Amino acid sequence: MPPTISSSLCTVAALSGRRASQQGGNKQRAVAQPLAAGVVTEAAPPLVSAPRRRGGADELVAWKSIRQERWEGALEVEGNLPLWLDGTYLRNGPGLWDLGDYGFRHLFDGYATLVRVSFRDGHAVGAHRQIESEAYKAAREHGKLCYREFSEVPKPGSFTSFIGQLASLFSGSSLTDNSNTGVVRLGDGRVLCLTETVKGSIVVDPDTLDTVNKFEYEDKLGGLIHSAHPIVTDTKFWTLIPDLIRPGYVVARMDAGSNERQFVGRVDCRGGPAPGWVHSFPITENYVVVPEMPLRYCAANLLRAEPTPLYKFQWYPDSGSYMHVMCKASGNIVASVEVPPFVTFHFINAYEEKDEEGRVTAIIADCCEHNANTSILDNLRLHNLRSFTGEDVLTDARVGRFRIPLDGSPFGELEAALDPEEHGRGMDMCSINPAHLGKEYRYTYACGARRPCNFPNTLTKIDLVEKTAKSWYEEGAVPSEPYFVPRPGAVEEDDGVAISMVSAKDGSGYALVLDAKTFKEIARANFPYGLPYGLHCCWVPRDK
Numbered sequence: 001m002p003p004t005i006s007s008s009l010c011t012v013a014a015l016s017g018r019r020a021s022q023q024g025g026n027k028q029r030a031v032a033q034p035l036a037a038g039v040v041t042e043a044a045p046p047l048v049s050a051p052r053r054r055g056g057a058d059e060l061v062a063w064k065s066i067r068q069e070r071w072e073g074a075l076e077v078e079g080n081l082p083l084w085l086d087g088t089y090l091r092n093g094p095g096l097w098d099l100g101d102y103g104f105r106h107l108f109d110g111y112a113t114l115v116r117v118s119f120r121d122g123h124a125v126g127a128h129r130q131i132e133s134e135a136y137k138a139a140r141e142h143g144k145l146c147y148r149e150f151s152e153v154p155k156p157g158s159f160t161s162f163i164g165q166l167a168s169l170f171s172g173s174s175l176t177d178n179s180n181t182g183v184v185r186l187g188d189g190r191v192l193c194l195t196e197t198v199k200g201s202i203v204v205d206p207d208t209l210d211t212v213n214k215f216e217y218e219d220k221l222g223g224l225i226h227s228a229h230p231i232v233t234d235t236k237f238w239t240l241i242p243d244l245i246r247p248g249y250v251v252a253r254m255d256a257g258s259n260e261r262q263f264v265g266r267v268d269c270r271g272g273p274a275p276g277w278v279h280s281f282p283i284t285e286n287y288v289v290v291p292e293m294p295l296r297y298c299a300a301n302l303l304r305a306e307p308t309p310l311y312k313f314q315w316y317p318d319s320g321s322y323m324h325v326m327c328k329a330s331g332n333i334v335a336s337v338e339v340p341p342f343v344t345f346h347f348i349n350a351y352e353e354k355d356e357e358g359r360v361t362a363i364i365a366d367c368c369e370h371n372a373n374t375s376i377l378d379n380l381r382l383h384n385l386r387s388f389t390g391e392d393v394l395t396d397a398r399v400g401r402f403r404i405p406l407d408g409s410p411f412g413e414l415e416a417a418l419d420p421e422e423h424g425r426g427m428d429m430c431s432i433n434p435a436h437l438g439k440e441y442r443y444t445y446a447c448g449a450r451r452p453c454n455f456p457n458t459l460t461k462i463d464l465v466e467k468t469a470k471s472w473y474e475e476g477a478v479p480s481e482p483y484f485v486p487r488p489g490a491v492e493e494d495d496g497v498a499i500s501m502v503s504a505k506d507g508s509g510y511a512l513v514l515d516a517k518t519f520k521e522i523a524r525a526n527f528p529y530g531l532p533y534g535l536h537c538c539w540v541p542r543d544k
């Protein structure tokens, strides 16, 4: 555990008291549970975000902390929800960026916030809760940052020596468990919230949104950090564990119903000095693709108290960029190629390219690629998100398509899969029809851009065969990942809906349901209050 000091040094209750919960609407239920004491470090100077300008885009509800310890209510539906839509849509994300009077600086720092919409018989019921991570409980109890978040580090105090800080960093005890990134439904039905720290794997109840328990990995694989996005199927969970000491990655697999990851294989990095950041990775039917991008973890930046321009990472353009392919069955590396430099958070999908005899000739892997430009991380600073002036500042992005030959060639290709102008040169937060995971596919649903903008502001259906895109847009709205839900019994790849949560310009929030074929709105379910931006989603069908 991080060093503990006298609670008299702490500014208690900033989170729990001063900031009024923004509640409203029907069937309100209250509010925070009393919690066990958390761990603290010595009182620190304020975590000051840049001063906020008033009026205009800096007031967008998307970037405001909306604290709901426990809210549930029927949602007013406009349009007609499909009667087959029967289950729960869950979205995770960092929806709470303020500690009392102080604000986090980066989108990824906020405390994990779950929003759910349950659909049944054309009706919708919403709910909203904070995840009770140790990091959030400690912050709420002590009114200040107690664990290392994406960009913020608790300030060391007189009782916390630099050596103590180092020890707590390397043991992992000071790392956050704020599971604010993804939410997945495991094959055994458990619903798991995740971030990039292994300890930030938290099981939640999709109905009550209760924090159930910490997901304990019952194996000896260790590792303090992992890919925030495992690949989850009905039977398996695939994950990547970067090795910062001996630069490389461990590929591991866990069976549904188990908490024990099994070692599949290891990839040694070809560039250095550290592994490339792996927020996500793709798989095919027979292979795991391990990306090694030149935006690499950086030990020196990990140790810095103040955020650096690239946070815990560093850009090493001369270190090279590589794509490795591991056989799922043997753990052997079957290809390792050098590719042009790239920057991505999210892989979309991958599949095996075959020749006429059915032999696999190459792996195709698609990602949301930010033109090898690390300034996307800077775009996501809250100050930048809150201060849109009309200038077009969002870093360009494209569907980056890798072709990784399996014939021993040393190089792979990376090209745009379609003209990025089709989606406004903005592209991230993608989903696909899960039936096409690891297989050839035609459509991806993502957030695109209508320029000028400072953040992706459209919902876009991309047709990778026709190389075209269709978009939904509402002025000033900030939509989150359009999550594809197939119609039961569907045969066509785009037979279903895409669900997104929208933080609207007027401060309201709603779940938007688009027909995935036409990409036209079929219904929206209005929350009685505004929603903060959120990241990733999952679908829990009823009675599964």
Ligand SMILES: CC(=O)/C=C/C=C(C)/C=C/C1=C(C)CCCC1(C)C
Residues within 6 Å of the ligand: 094, 107, 108, 109, 148, 149, 150, 175, 176, 180, 181, 195, 196, 197, 225, 228, 302, 312
């Ligand atoms: C929200 C999101 O997409 C990413 C969150 C990433 C986090 C919380 C990363 C945390 C980390 C640390 C706390 C220290 C070690 C490095 C790193 C994994 C970046």
Ligand SMILES: CC(/C=C/C=O)=C\C=C\C=O
Residues within 6 Å of the ligand: 181, 345, 376, 397, 426, 427, 428, 429, 455, 456, 535
């Ligand atoms: C929201 C985002 C990128 C948007 C830029 O186009 C990335 C989120 C990453 C974490 O899940």
Ligand SMILES: [Fe+2]
Residues within 6 Å of the ligand: 181, 228, 229, 279, 345, 346, 535, 536
């Ligand atoms: Fe992500």
